[in-house]
Amino acid sequence: MAATIPPHSSLVERAAYAEDPSKSRGRKVAEPESLTRTPFARDRDRIIHATAFRRLKEKTQVFVAHEGDHFRTRLTHSLEVAQIARSLATALGLDADLAETIALAHDLGHPPFGHAGEDELQVQMANHGGFDHNVQTFRVVTKLERRYPRFEGLNLTWETLEGIIKHNGPVTDKLEKPSWSAIAEFDADYGLRLDGWASAEAQVAALADDIAYNNHDVDDGVQAGLFNLDELRAIPLIGPHVKSAVADYPDVDVGILRLEAVRRMIGAMVADVLAETRRRAAADKVGSAEDVRVLGHALVAFSRDMAEDLSVLRGFLMDRMYRHWKVNRTRSQARRMLGEMFQLFLAQPDVLPAEWYARTQGRGEAGKARVVCDYIAGMTDRYAIQEHRNLFNLDALH
Missing domain, CATH: 1.10.3410 (putative deoxyguanosinetriphosphate triphosphohydrolase fold)
Structure with missing residues (x-):
C-alpha cells in the first residue's frame, strides 16, 4: 500500500524529536533575539540576503548557466531543495524553518561549473590544504561573507552550523584531511559534536x-x-x-x-x-x-x-x-579555464582585484593559494568566462 501524506499541515503535531527554536544553543557571538522571527527563521533570512546566495543564480548544476534559460542552476536547485525540505519537515512535525535554512545554504560553497570546478580546485589545492565544497560552504557562512561590523560570516545558530557541516552524517573520519582543517579549528573553539548525527531537520534537508x-x-x-x-x-x-x-x-x-x-x-x-x-x-x-x-x-x-x-x-x-560527450566538453573547457586562472593568480597575485590582492599580502604560499581558491570558488560561470577572457585574450583589452 502506498504511503499517504497528511492532508494538511495543521493536522500534524510537533514531533517529540523536533528542534525547538526557543531552546537553541545560540550563536558564537551573542546577539539580541529578533522580535519577529525565531532564531532559525533569522538564519534563513541571513542566507537569502548573502552575496554567495545571489551568485548561485549563475552557477552550474549540470549545464553551464548560459546554455539555456530553462535548465537548473545552483539557485533554482537550492530553492527546489528548500521547498521539498520544508514540506517534509512540516509533514513530520519538525521545525520547517531550520530544515529550509539548511537546504538553502547547502550549496553556497560550490565553485563555478559544478563538479568540474570542484575537481579542478581539488587538483590546484592538492599541495595547499585541499578543497571540499562542503567545507567551503561552512567557510562562506562563518568567514567569507562580510556584512556585519561585529563578526565575520553570518553568525548563524549552532543548530544551523551543525546541520550545514554534517547533514549527511558524522564527519570525524574526515577531520584528518587537510581540506577539513577549517572545520577542526572551528570545532575546537565551538564544538559541533562532529562525531554524532545532525538534527532530523538537517537530515530532511x-x-x-x-x-x-x-x-x-x-x-x-x-x-x-x-x-x-x-x-x-x-x-x-x-x-x-x-x-x-x-x-x-x-x-x-x-x-x-x-x-x-x-x-x-x-x-x-x-x-x-x-x-x-x-x-x-x-x-x-x-x-x-x-x-x-x-x-x-x-x-x-x-x-x-x-x-x-x-x-x-x-x-x-x-x-x-x-x-555525455557534450557535458564532458564543457567540463574540459571549464577545468582548463579555472586551472589557468589559478596558476596565473598564484604566480602574479597583483593581477587579482585590489581587495583580493590585499588578502594575499603577508601570507605564505598556502595562504596565497587559499585566497586565490576563495576568489575563484566565489565566481559565477559567466564571471569566470569573462575573467578568463580578460586575462588571456588580448582582444578583451580593447
Whole structure:
C-alpha cells in the first residue's frame, strides 16, 4: 500500500524529536533575539540576503548557466531543495524553518561549473590544504561573507552550523584531511559534536537534496535531448511514472508528460521518506532531538527498495547525462579555464582585484593559494568566462 501524506499541515503535531527554536544553543557571538522571527527563521533570512546566495543564480548544476534559460542552476536547485525540505519537515512535525535554512545554504560553497570546478580546485589545492565544497560552504557562512561590523560570516545558530557541516552524517573520519582543517579549528573553539548525527531537520534537508536533483536531472536531461521518455520506461524509479502518465493522458504533449512523470516521482519519493522515517522513529523509540543525534544511524531515510531503485536511476544518469560527450566538453573547457586562472593568480597575485590582492599580502604560499581558491570558488560561470577572457585574450583589452 502506498504511503499517504497528511492532508494538511495543521493536522500534524510537533514531533517529540523536533528542534525547538526557543531552546537553541545560540550563536558564537551573542546577539539580541529578533522580535519577529525565531532564531532559525533569522538564519534563513541571513542566507537569502548573502552575496554567495545571489551568485548561485549563475552557477552550474549540470549545464553551464548560459546554455539555456530553462535548465537548473545552483539557485533554482537550492530553492527546489528548500521547498521539498520544508514540506517534509512540516509533514513530520519538525521545525520547517531550520530544515529550509539548511537546504538553502547547502550549496553556497560550490565553485563555478559544478563538479568540474570542484575537481579542478581539488587538483590546484592538492599541495595547499585541499578543497571540499562542503567545507567551503561552512567557510562562506562563518568567514567569507562580510556584512556585519561585529563578526565575520553570518553568525548563524549552532543548530544551523551543525546541520550545514554534517547533514549527511558524522564527519570525524574526515577531520584528518587537510581540506577539513577549517572545520577542526572551528570545532575546537565551538564544538559541533562532529562525531554524532545532525538534527532530523538537517537530515530532511539532505534527503530533499537527493529528491530534487535526481528529479530535475531527469527533467533537464530529457529537455536537453540526452535521452527520451521511452528510454526511461525501463528505469525502475521513473519508468512506472512515465507509463502511468502516458496511460492517464495519452493525447497530451510529450513536454507535459515529462513534467507529470517527474511530479509523480517526486511524490513517490517524498511519501517513501515519510513512511520510512516514521517507521524508524517508532522502532527506535526516538523521543527527543538528542535521541536523533545518538541514534547511531540516520533517522530520516529512504526505504531499502527506494534506495535500490534510486541507485539504478543514478547509474543511468551517470552514463547518459553526467558523462555525455557534450557535458564532458564543457567540463574540459571549464577545468582548463579555472586551472589557468589559478596558476596565473598564484604566480602574479597583483593581477587579482585590489581587495583580493590585499588578502594575499603577508601570507605564505598556502595562504596565497587559499585566497586565490576563495576568489575563484566565489565566481559565477559567466564571471569566470569573462575573467578568463580578460586575462588571456588580448582582444578583451580593447
